[in-house]
Amino acid sequence: MYNFEFEKPSTIADAVAALGAEDAQALGGGQTLIPTLKQRLASPSALVSLSGIAEMIGVCVEDDGSVAIGGATPHAVVAREAASSYPALAALAGQIGDPAVRNRGTIGGSVANNDPAACYPAGVLGSGATIVTNTREIAADDFFEGMFSTALEEGEIITQVRFPVPQAACYEKFLQPASRFALVGVYVARFADGVRVAVTGASEDGVFRWSEAEAALSKEFRADALMDLKINPMNMIGDLHGSKEYRAHLVSVMTKRAVSACL
Amino acid sequence: MTQVSMTVNGKSVSGDVEGRTLLSSFLRDHLSLTGTHVGCDTAQCGACVVHVNGEAVKSCNMLALEADGADVGTIEGQAAEDGTLNVIQQAFQDHHGLQCGFCTPGMVMSAAALLKDKPRPSEAEIRKYLEGNLCRCTGYHNIVKAIMAASGQDVSSIAAE
Numbered sequence: 001m002y003n004f005e006f007e008k009p010s011t012i013a014d015a016v017a018a019l020g021a022e023d024a025q026a027l028g029g030g031q032t033l034i035p036t037l038k039q040r041l042a043s044p045s046a047l048v049s050l051s052g053i054a055e056m057i058g059v060c061v062e063d064d065g066s067v068a069i070g071g072a073t074p075h076a077v078v079a080r081e082a083a084s085s086y087p088a089l090a091a092l093a094g095q096i097g098d099p100a101v102r103n104r105g106t107i108g109g110s111v112a113n114n115d116p117a118a119c120y121p122a123g124v125l126g127s128g129a130t131i132v133t134n135t136r137e138i139a140a141d142d143f144f145e146g147m148f149s150t151a152l153e154e155g156e157i158i159t160q161v162r163f164p165v166p167q168a169a170c171y172e173k174f175l176q177p178a179s180r181f182a183l184v185g186v187y188v189a190r191f192a193d194g195v196r197v198a199v200t201g202a203s204e205d206g207v208f209r210w211s212e213a214e215a216a217l218s219k220e221f222r223a224d225a226l227m228d229l230k231i232n233p234m235n236m237i238g239d240l241h242g243s244k245e246y247r248a249h250l251v252s253v254m255t256k257r258a259v260s261a262c263l
Numbered sequence: 264m265t266q267v268s269m270t271v272n273g274k275s276v277s278g279d280v281e282g283r284t285l286l287s288s289f290l291r292d293h294l295s296l297t298g299t300h301v302g303c304d305t306a307q308c309g310a311c312v313v314h315v316n317g318e319a320v321k322s323c324n325m326l327a328l329e330a331d332g333a334d335v336g337t338i339e340g341q342a343a344e345d346g347t348l349n350v351i352q353q354a355f356q357d358h359h360g361l362q363c364g365f366c367t368p369g370m371v372m373s374a375a376a377l378l379k380d381k382p383r384p385s386e387a388e389i390r391k392y393l394e395g396n397l398c399r400c401t402g403y404h405n406i407v408k409a410i411m412a413a414s415g416q417d418v419s420s421i422a423a424e
Contacts, residue, residue, distance in 0.1 A: 001283050002283070003281050003282055003283045004282045004283060005282055006265065006282035006326060006328045008328070008329070008331070030324060030325065030326065030329070031306060031324060034285075034324050034325070034326070035305050035306060035324065037283070038304065038305070046282075047282065047326075049326075049328075049329060051329060076318070097395065098309070098394045098395025098396075099319055099373070099376070099392055099394075099395060100309065100312055100319045100320050100321045100373070100395050101306065101321065101324075101395060103315075103318040103319060103320050104320050104321070104324070104325060178307075180394070180395075
């Protein structure tokens with residue numbers, strides 16, 4: 001990989017200042033970014049590590065019952081520390097990659113990268129979470145803008161992701177065993193005022209909400225309510241691991257499994 | 264170049280590294296601790312697993328400067344000073360948990376991290392934990408058996424399938 005300057009600030013303000021340099025880039029756990037740099041697909045002038053900012057690490061339950069996770073919190077910590085406050089999200093975090101990857105990779109890094117097959121975007125969008133940055137709060141519905149694309153501005157840092165806790169939720173992941181990403185993953189969350197269904201791994205546009213399924217499940221929360229619904233394969237990802245049609249089929253199957261697991 | 268300092272296998276070490284220097288490179292090229300193997304260099308295979316502050320990480324996917332001030336453990340720190348193997352290493356030998364041996368340092372370090380959190384894991388838990396450690400020789404069976412034995416469990420009834 002090309003060389004770069006390395007900085008590890010201990011406050012958000014210092015990180016923001018360091019990211020002001022031309023072509024500087026934030027470094028979360030590096031589990032995607034470092035392989036990308038090795039491929040010389042990126043050549044930042046400086047990497048600004050967020051792992052030394054104590055206020056951005058950890059899981060806490062807010063006064064309103066929502067679960068707030070610091071942007072630099074590793075997956076393994078979420079799997080452990082959110083297990084009682086938001087078990088479905090903790091279970092999702094515990095399925096990312098492998099144990100060593102989960103000890104380094106962070107929620108902020110995953111969400112900012114918005115890989116079309118990553119697990120966290122489904123959990124964040126499915127929960128209707130709020131992405132908190134150093135400058136503003138962004139609703140999940142406004143945050144994910146397509147494959148590897150988000151509403152983040154240059155140099156903006158995800159300091160926290162805040163999750164409302166549903167009455168019931170489940171993430172069902174159909175594992176792509178070589179990459180350990182989701183071939184298709186579906187996050188179903190049932191709230192008092194309706195159901196949210198978010199799908200990762202399937203669409204050319206990255207994570208998306210399956211609104212027809214949400215409407216059907218909001219009326220009747222059981223797997224059979226999805227019987228007549230089909231996803232159009234047109235915009236699905238088709239590759240050597242699975243055709244567009246196969247992924248479209250998997251979306252239905254994994255959604256039904258997630259609903260059944262909630263009951 | 265930036266100076267990096269850390270504790271490796273109980274000893275304080277330091278060196279001058281570039282921003283891009285990986286922890287695996289620092290261990291192997293600067294400290295000559297070549298027991299940490301680099302297999303895939305893409306964070307898939309787990310041959311490079313070391314402990315950073317007690318947690319298993321893939322050292323080919325972490326910058327050396329990220330480990331500044333950390334307590335790092337490698338395969339070289341597993342055996343006793345006189346060369347006596349630790350219980351996991353001995354179990355790998357006793358149960359033929361290796362063939363070519365390339366993945367073994369990572370397997371032993373992952374196993375050690377698992378047993379620290381879960382002293383008596385089930386066979387399924389061991390297999391699950393080793394998802395990020397690839398072995399192209401053994402078919403994993405004897406690796407799993409060795410880790411069960413190292414955790415003090417009876418493996419006499421576990422036959423190769």
